[in-house]
Amino acid sequence: MNVKGKSFLTLKDFTSEEINGYLDLADELRTRKRNREKVTGCEGKNVALIFEKTSTRTRCAFEVAAHDLGMGTTYLDPSASQIGKKESIPDTARVLGRMFDGIEYRGYGQEIVEQLAQYSGVPVFNGLTNEYHPTQMLADMLTIRDHFGYLKGIRMTYMGDARYNTGNSLMIVCSKMGLHFVCCAPKKYWPNEELREICAGYAEESGATLTFTEDVTEGTKNADVISTDVWVSMGEPDEIWEERINDLLPYQVNKACMANAAEGAIFLHCLPSFHDLNTGIGRKISEKFGLSEMEVTDEVFESAQSRVFEEAENRMHTIKAVMYAALSEEQ
Numbered sequence: 001m002n003v004k005g006k007s008f009l010t011l012k013d014f015t016s017e018e019i020n021g022y023l024d025l026a027d028e029l030r031t032r033k034r035n036r037e038k039v040t041g042c043e044g045k046n047v048a049l050i051f052e053k054t055s056t057r058t059r060c061a062f063e064v065a066a067h068d069l070g071m072g073t074t075y076l077d078p079s080a081s082q083i084g085k086k087e088s089i090p091d092t093a094r095v096l097g098r099m100f101d102g103i104e105y106r107g108y109g110q111e112i113v114e115q116l117a118q119y120s121g122v123p124v125f126n127g128l129t130n131e132y133h134p135t136q137m138l139a140d141m142l143t144i145r146d147h148f149g150y151l152k153g154i155r156m157t158y159m160g161d162a163r164y165n166t167g168n169s170l171m172i173v174c175s176k177m178g179l180h181f182v183c184c185a186p187k188k189y190w191p192n193e194e195l196r197e198i199c200a201g202y203a204e205e206s207g208a209t210l211t212f213t214e215d216v217t218e219g220t221k222n223a224d225v226i227s228t229d230v231w232v233s234m235g236e237p238d239e240i241w242e243e244r245i246n247d248l249l250p251y252q253v254n255k256a257c258m259a260n261a262a263e264g265a266i267f268l269h270c271l272p273s274f275h276d277l278n279t280g281i282g283r284k285i286s287e288k289f290g291l292s293e294m295e296v297t298d299e300v301f302e303s304a305q306s307r308v309f310e311e312a313e314n315r316m317h318t319i320k321a322v323m324y325a326a327l328s329e330e331q
Helices: 016-034 057-068 089-099 110-120 134-148 165-177 193-206 216-220 238-251 255-260 280-289 308-327
Strands: 046-051 072-076 102-106 124-128 155-159 180-184 210-213 225-228 266-269
Touching: 016 134, 016 165, 016 308, 046 057, 046 089, 057 072, 057 124, 057 308, 089 102, 089 110, 102 110, 102 308, 110 124, 124 134, 124 308, 134 165, 134 266, 134 308, 155 165, 155 216, 165 180, 165 193, 165 210, 180 216, 193 210, 210 216, 216 255, 238 280, 266 308
Parallel strands: 046 072, 046 102, 102 124, 155 180, 155 225, 180 210, 225 266
Antiparallel strands: none
8 A cells, every 4th residue: 555645535535455555554563552652654644623613533543643643733613723724625624734734624515525635745644524424434344353353245224314524434435345235225325326337337346235115114124234423413403303213213323223123233423422411412402303313223322232332442543554554654
């Protein structure tokens, strides 16, 4: 794998061999971290972390990974950056590219991270856009490979709203890596037709299959992995909450879904999750809609089948692999 100097914007840009290369490197770097072995090649470099959407896991993963590699970080939150407000994205990119060796962006449209990569002259890493979430996909694939020992032929079911970053990116990575991807949701929540056609081409090459169904029994039958994400983001109007809950409640991941899956099936979630009433949002949902759980039941989330915290840890190892592959001088 030779991706030195290359941006990490969407997994559409990488071959299955390169994706496997990132996973192998992440596995190696994870082992070295646990053995307290120093990793050289990135010392003295600096990375800008632009967060127009805040995050616990993504920020911590990038900061710890950069620190482990001997790099410095500068965190720019929504109030600390003038990107797209007082300063255009191309101008911001050209400024940051002269000060930093790499740039991470987490925020809104994919066109923003694409422009940062176009104008900065340094590798840009997509921490999440509305359309794609590629670093999460590496963490998911590493978690699946850790558990089963392989990826090709795994049946992965995604339940819920698959129109945006997580659903889109799972379909991409599964189709490239030979996993059988199942989207289980109402039809209006399926990925758009253009991306489905692109992924059908990847699947033809890898041996993957793509299935889209509104039937929960069919969608979860013999699944090796069942994954979901939150249905609504904070800040969206109340009518959106009501619509999503009404539409997606039948697609909640619960004990019946997991019982219908294959023996040894696991549950994944990119987090945060509304599986109980221990959050402000959870209590708000309960007060307004009478629900104590949303996209996944607490029973499943806390079960032995849940791999969500291993998945969360793997964000850091895979993000470290992405930055090391792009920035290390020892390649």
